[in-house]
Amino acid sequence: MPGNSFGTIFRITTWGESHGKAVGVVVDGCPAGLKISEEEIQVELDRRRPGQSKITTQRKEPDTARILSGVFEGKTLGTPISIMVENVDAISKSYEDIKDTYRPGHADFTYDAKYGFRDHRGGGRSSNRETVGRVAAGAIAKKILSREGIKTYGYVKQVGHVVADKINFREIEKNIVRCPDKKKAQEMIALIDQVRKEGDSIGGTVEIVSTGLPAGLGSPVFNKMDADLAAALMSLGGIRGFEAGLGFKVADMKGSESNDVMYKDKKGNLRFKTNNAGGMLGGITNGEDLVVRIAIKPTSSISKIQHTVDKKGKPKELKVKGRHDPCLCPRAVPIAEAMVNLVLVDHLLQSKLARI
């Protein structure tokens, strides 16, 4: 029942509220003998850290990861890996005057509806800060996958009306918006900067591609690879859509167009001439690149004046203070990668059990 765990074999449980003492994760099911260090986890956390550029929130969190258990002499023990990050720059005061006000686009009202009360400071559990644990766990998953030659690339595909045309993986981390198209990256940054100055925010899409996958990962029915990826990515805050391969384009296609044709390549491998399916058939990887995409809504917290109500339904004018990302996409990239890697490692481990 509890909804704070994810995965079956490689299973993570995240905990923590935005302005509580700390946030963290427990990873259960990581095989023994994997070399992993706090530094490797820190690299990923630094990619999602607030304050990393002018187009992200200016909250200053060092987000230093501490491994508290499960690793001994640099190697995993096979026991749960507990990782904790303390909340340092939590300015709770700025939330005091909106304690009873429902911020538009946020989960304030729905948490109250479910639990009867909530930690109002910075969104509490519904804050993006919860993803610290996911990214830390994802770093371990990434390490396991890299041993098998599997690599995951996330990038910003679209911000507002600006859409990346070229997908050059090497460009991604060279610009602050994490766009694989050098030229469009600058347009995206300009757009984000503009909405920020307007006190507004902007939506976008993030695409995630995994390479080096063997055919045969995924489960036939409820844990289809695409179903698990959808669950993983839709479980992030502010996601409104998920696509695999061609996505919604298939609605206006014919079978003779959308079916990917198979052939035998020079190495004797069975391959597909196109990748409309995004690397999955019947929920199981087919050996082509895995390609999925998510739609991310514009940040709900904006400094423009908005109309809303308080707990009792009294109308309120709200101008959200605090420090917020004008566009969620750039920082969503490492988080989305983490979620994809968590799903992949789970199915990679499961694949050891498929045949007698």
Add this chain to the structure above:
Amino acid sequence: MPGNSFGTIFRITTWGESHGKAVGVVVDGCPAGLKISEEEIQVELDRRRPGQSKITTQRKEPDTARILSGVFEGKTLGTPISIMVENVDAISKSYEDIKDTYRPGHADFTYDAKYGFRDHRGGGRSSNRETVGRVAAGAIAKKILSREGIKTYGYVKQVGHVVADKINFREIEKNIVRCPDKKKAQEMIALIDQVRKEGDSIGGTVEIVSTGLPAGLGSPVFNKMDADLAAALMSLGGIRGFEAGLGFKVADMKGSESNDVMYKDKKGNLRFKTNNAGGMLGGITNGEDLVVRIAIKPTSSISKIQHTVDKKGKPKELKVKGRHDPCLCPRAVPIAEAMVNLVLVDHLLQSKLARI
């Protein structure tokens, strides 16, 4: 690990291959004391049954549901409800000559990659026939939800380039394509009929709306209502995309546009002026209608000649015989409704546990 179960509290396990002896489902976690009959289950199965109209496959399956356990004197016992449907019109012979051929768009290759061999007859476990169990279980979920005034409407929103404009729930079951827009329904039917004659198939979208939901259903993190719905619907065959509320449109919107504004209605309830979020905030229902959408690819089996390979990579020309739906959407409606209802009933039961 096993991937044939779905749900946490109201948990279903489906079983069966397309051309095996039977297909079925075990429902575990249904509360005791619910009145339910085989007839109520049959109603839903009849809606998904093949051969129901000229635009569906002509396979003739009576799909008669038998409740084998868990119901006594017309009421659920609180014990597992086992429901079985025998496979009657399974013509396996037509598959004999494609035993070693990988049909384009199907899971033949990926099942072989995972398991080393497969039941090639009619797709085996990957067949849409597996959804018989889901629909039977969904009928029970529907019954529970109806007691709370919750009702789910699925309908075909788009077929190829034809998109429904009007959403009139009462029209849905009046036309064979299950479109809520009377006029567009006829265009959709004509389009499907045309591609069928061409030996081809066509894609589309299905939208599902649930009304009467209380605010507060859903879980904060990994089991957000939208994440669970995405997992539920992406676990069906041939789905390439999922959207909640405005879906991918949010990518080109500003926060000031996409945030739904709250107000107090005349009855004193807190409501939202718009429903861009599709009835969910932070993964928890907000009391507005739940609105989700899926993209369904064109049927992979077409009678046009296609190029592919066999197990050994030898090129093959394939003209799929058998009997197939030219468009998956009309029969996907009751299946998608069932999946949404299964998620809703799980969270409805979970909501009993939210507060001390």
Add this chain to the structure above:
Amino acid sequence: MPGNSFGTIFRITTWGESHGKAVGVVVDGCPAGLKISEEEIQVELDRRRPGQSKITTQRKEPDTARILSGVFEGKTLGTPISIMVENVDAISKSYEDIKDTYRPGHADFTYDAKYGFRDHRGGGRSSNRETVGRVAAGAIAKKILSREGIKTYGYVKQVGHVVADKINFREIEKNIVRCPDKKKAQEMIALIDQVRKEGDSIGGTVEIVSTGLPAGLGSPVFNKMDADLAAALMSLGGIRGFEAGLGFKVADMKGSESNDVMYKDKKGNLRFKTNNAGGMLGGITNGEDLVVRIAIKPTSSISKIQHTVDKKGKPKELKVKGRHDPCLCPRAVPIAEAMVNLVLVDHLLQSKLARI
């Protein structure tokens, strides 16, 4: 939440009431490629079948197993294996007059307390008949284990005051009480026959030994091998105690006596000179024989007159008709073996995931 599934990787879900249409099991997570036949399952079902000897209930159930899915051309597909056994000799009438009476020692009262009503015929879901599904699933587990040289022997250790001294596995199936001590077997049979004639019943113990186990099976904390075995065996009806190795004898021992001393054997393997621990240390197998034991209460249904109450608390005199085992132990042997094998196969599969 639902309590009708067991196992994590090799997961079974049983269903069915004693006097319903059928009982059965769905096995999820069995690897693909295992050769298995209905006959192999039938062998085990025949061992638990009622009416097999003069000291068991005379209910005549053929208990014919039908595999409905998951097996194709004699091999498992990796998909769920559904097995069904129809209830044939269910004489429900004999229960009509005790519909509202709480039979002593039975779950009648507690099911009513939990669910508000129950299927009163033959105990409904609480009947030993539910174990048909367990035994069928256990036959599959047994087949997997046998490939690894692992073999499980269950036997009756004690009936009333008669305790087996010699443990000769080859004797077990040679006598109807399934006792490994030829001489004591006759005494047990005589005792059971005597209590049967008195209209009474008698308790006993069953011991289960597994040989050929590698060291390293089991999980460190909550899924210790002994914890999982205890859960498995205590989940059967009428079990009042569980022991591993020396069991309760350790309460009056010193550490210097109970610790098993290690040595290196002639083949270079690390072994233990004694097996006080029953083959497990820290919840993980140590390579010695696994030895566990359960205490089974005397059958609750006896034909002697008993005092009880009905639903409204009105005193009743009860003489249970129907047909019952005077001692549960002989038929408990194959059931207990099945449960142990189910736990072992789960941990055997899990062991593939322990190291990177």
Add this chain to the structure above:
Amino acid sequence: MPGNSFGTIFRITTWGESHGKAVGVVVDGCPAGLKISEEEIQVELDRRRPGQSKITTQRKEPDTARILSGVFEGKTLGTPISIMVENVDAISKSYEDIKDTYRPGHADFTYDAKYGFRDHRGGGRSSNRETVGRVAAGAIAKKILSREGIKTYGYVKQVGHVVADKINFREIEKNIVRCPDKKKAQEMIALIDQVRKEGDSIGGTVEIVSTGLPAGLGSPVFNKMDADLAAALMSLGGIRGFEAGLGFKVADMKGSESNDVMYKDKKGNLRFKTNNAGGMLGGITNGEDLVVRIAIKPTSSISKIQHTVDKKGKPKELKVKGRHDPCLCPRAVPIAEAMVNLVLVDHLLQSKLARI
């Protein structure tokens, strides 16, 4: 698959090694709105703390609990409750010279067999120190149960040959051995002191009684209340047996003796004249006191010289240094209580879902 979580609705995940940085627990599924403080958790941790009396280990751990998440303004939020206890007095040096030696009775060998290597310091994950998290979580469970009038009493029933005759709950915490029989407590203490001086250790039993339980808690099949309790208690270190009610005594009883007779009491409640079943029928509570019992082996670490081998099979003489309990029973009492309370609260929450 991962074995570090326990419970279904009220679900705990423990983490930490004996000599790592910290140990802890994440509690998922605790309802919102429960008042709980660090002090209430500390009370239970102090009961299990080492160094609390002359008959326990002299390791000095303050075991100070910090709640890191899930509690806000003194009340649970419905989000995961993360509790951490830092390891302070971990003297790892004393383990350096036994790094490669397999201590008799410990899990050193089996962890190596499973994982290929281990944290040898103080038993690592297999240490009793892991139970800190269980006891902390148990304190929350206890608080929930107390609201319903349910109270759990654990006590030492037997140490070596000394068995408590009188069960007076009020005596339990008045003596350092936690025996409910004032006189026998002194004999037990004397016996423990004697074996300690001999450099040896002694076994015993702990009995746990829960009062105030309603009828109807528990699940029919695999999650019978007794099965869950057995799993919970057998998952502790050094447990060799579990009994409910009369336990192994039923092996030599007749049905006419062991069945508990029902009657209607003066308040109109249906009750049982005896409690041979230990408060459970068919795995569901019957409203009488829940009575279970565990057999605890003598501490494996003793200072007497023992023979064993190292990793390579080389014979070693071992005299375990470190600081150890001469009898595990007194400190096992709060741990066993915690486990029972965790099971009870899980089923208490589940009972909200039993009927429509």
